[in-house]
Amino acid sequence: MPTPxxxxxxxxxxxxxxxxxxxxxxxxxxxxxGTMDDRLTSDHQVVQVDMPGHGDSARxxxxxxxxxxxxxxxxxxxTYVGYSMGARFCLHAxxxxxxxxxxxxLISGTAGIDDDDERRARRNSDMALxxxxxxxxxxxxxxxxxxxxxxxxxxxxxxxxxEPDADGIQERLRNTGPGLxxxxxxxxxxxxxxxxxxxxxxxxxxxxxxxEEDSKFTALGARMVDAIGANAEHVVIPGAGHAPHLEHPxxxxxxxxxxxxxx
Numbered sequence: 001m002p003t004p005x006x007x008x009x010x011x012x013x014x015x016x017x018x019x020x021x022x023x024x025x026x027x028x029x030x031x032x033x034g035t036m037d038d039r040l041t042s043d044h045q046v047v048q049v050d051m052p053g054h055g056d057s058a059r060x061x062x063x064x065x066x067x068x069x070x071x072x073x074x075x076x077x078x079t080y081v082g083y084s085m086g087a088r089f090c091l092h093a094x095x096x097x098x099x100x101x102x103x104x105x106l107i108s109g110t111a112g113i114d115d116d117d118e119r120r121a122r123r124n125s126d127m128a129l130x131x132x133x134x135x136x137x138x139x140x141x142x143x144x145x146x147x148x149x150x151x152x153x154x155x156x157x158x159x160x161x162x163e164p165d166a167d168g169i170q171e172r173l174r175n176t177g178p179g180l181x182x183x184x185x186x187x188x189x190x191x192x193x194x195x196x197x198x199x200x201x202x203x204x205x206x207x208x209x210x211x212e213e214d215s216k217f218t219a220l221g222a223r224m225v226d227a228i229g230a231n232a233e234h235v236v237i238p239g240a241g242h243a244p245h246l247e248h249p250x251x252x253x254x255x256x257x258x259x260x261x262x263x
Contacts, residue, residue, distance in 0.1 A: 009067075010056035011049040011074050015041030018261055021075035022048050023086030025108075025243075026183060027153055027175060029055035032168040034249035040256065047075050051086060052187065058179030064187045068092035072100045079259060081105040083245055085183070088192055094206075095198055102262035103205040107252065108217045108242050111224055112194035123190025130188075134181035143177050150175075161213060161241035168246070199227035205259055206232040209252060211240030 011030060020040060024030060030048035031037075040046050049071060052062035062070055068089050071080070077100045082090030087109025094101040113119040132144045150172050159167070185191075206228050210221040218236055225232040235255050237244040245252045 007060055009049050009052065009060060009070050009074050011047055013045060013047050015044055015046050017044040019045045019047065019076065019078035020256070021071065021078045021080045021090075022046060023051055023071060023080065023082040023089050024049075024054070025084035025086055027054075027150060027172050027180060028083075028168065029171055029174055031055070032171045032246075034166060034168075034246040036245050036249035036253045039250065039253040043257075047078065049074060051089060051183070053175075053179040053181075053183030055174050058176045061182040061186055064088055064092050064192055065096070067187055068096055072097045076100065077102060077262075079103040079105065079256075079262070081107070081256060082109060083107040084109065084242070085187065085189075088189070089187070091195060094202055094204065095195065098202070098204065101204055103207070103259050104202065105207045105209060105256055105259070106221075106224065107209045107245055108211070108214065108221075109208070109224070110189070110192075110217070110220050111196045111199060111227070112192040113189065114194050114196065119190055119192075119194075121190075123188065126184040126188035126190045130181035130184040133177035133184075146175065146177050146180075147173060149177070149180075158214065158242040161211070161239075161247050162243055163247075166246045196223075196227055199224060200229060202228050203231060207255060207259060208232060208234045209244060209255055210234070210236055211242060211244045211247070212236050212238050213240060214242045217242060 030050045050057040052060045052067045072093050079102050080090040087106040094104045208221040210218040221234050225234040237251050240247045
């Protein structure tokens with residue numbers, strides 16, 4: 001049976017009220033939620049976790065399965081909110097530990113890549129990125145500087161809606177090259193076993209949140225809701241791209257508040 005990381009994931013707890021556990025995306029940290037986290041702490045207890053390989057959890061390496069258990073280990077019973085990579089961790093947590101997940105919010109998430117060849121290609125791409133950040137010992141190439149890597153990462157079209165002052169580059173620089181490489185190698189999208197056939201097992205309320213201008217993940221979101229069933233709802237944030245929580249934090253916080261309180 002999978003086990004959580006032997007070292008607890010770094011986290012901070014703020015606010016009072018129903019508990020929310022926030023799991024961030026790749027290259028982010030538990031502190032990087034735009035102003036959404038500040039808005040939610042006014043009426044919730046918010047647990048902001050540095051996910052494996054990131055922030056103050058940079059030295060913790062974990063697969064999606066083990067990292068999900070580590071997330072529940074520090075989050076306890078709560079509503080779990082995950083963005084992109086964090087959504088994949090939260091989805092695994094809800095399937096492995098449904099007793100701990102009162103509700104689930106998946107922002108720009110996926111249940112995996114179905115096609116074996118496409119999944120293998122994505123894994124190879126993730127491994128190549130990891131080797132740029134943390135080259136193998138035999139490699140003659142030096143590691144790419146972290147800031148250069150981050151700026152290349154943020155220059156992708158999926159982040160084109162982000163204003164320069166919302167990209168959180170200074171917070172992302174709290175990460176390390178080896179930590180991000182570990183995340184790619186152990187928990188990158190290409191490592192994820194497709195979970196589409198298991199989504200019908202989710203019995204808790206599920207909100208799937210995507211940006212209107214992110215057509216790929218909006219289509220994936222619609223597919224996820226169809227697979228989950230009547231307890232799932234798809235909310236599309238107008239004018240947002242792949243990172244709606246950074247682009248429109250007030251709107252995403254309002255969506256999260258729409259969930260019924262835990263029993």
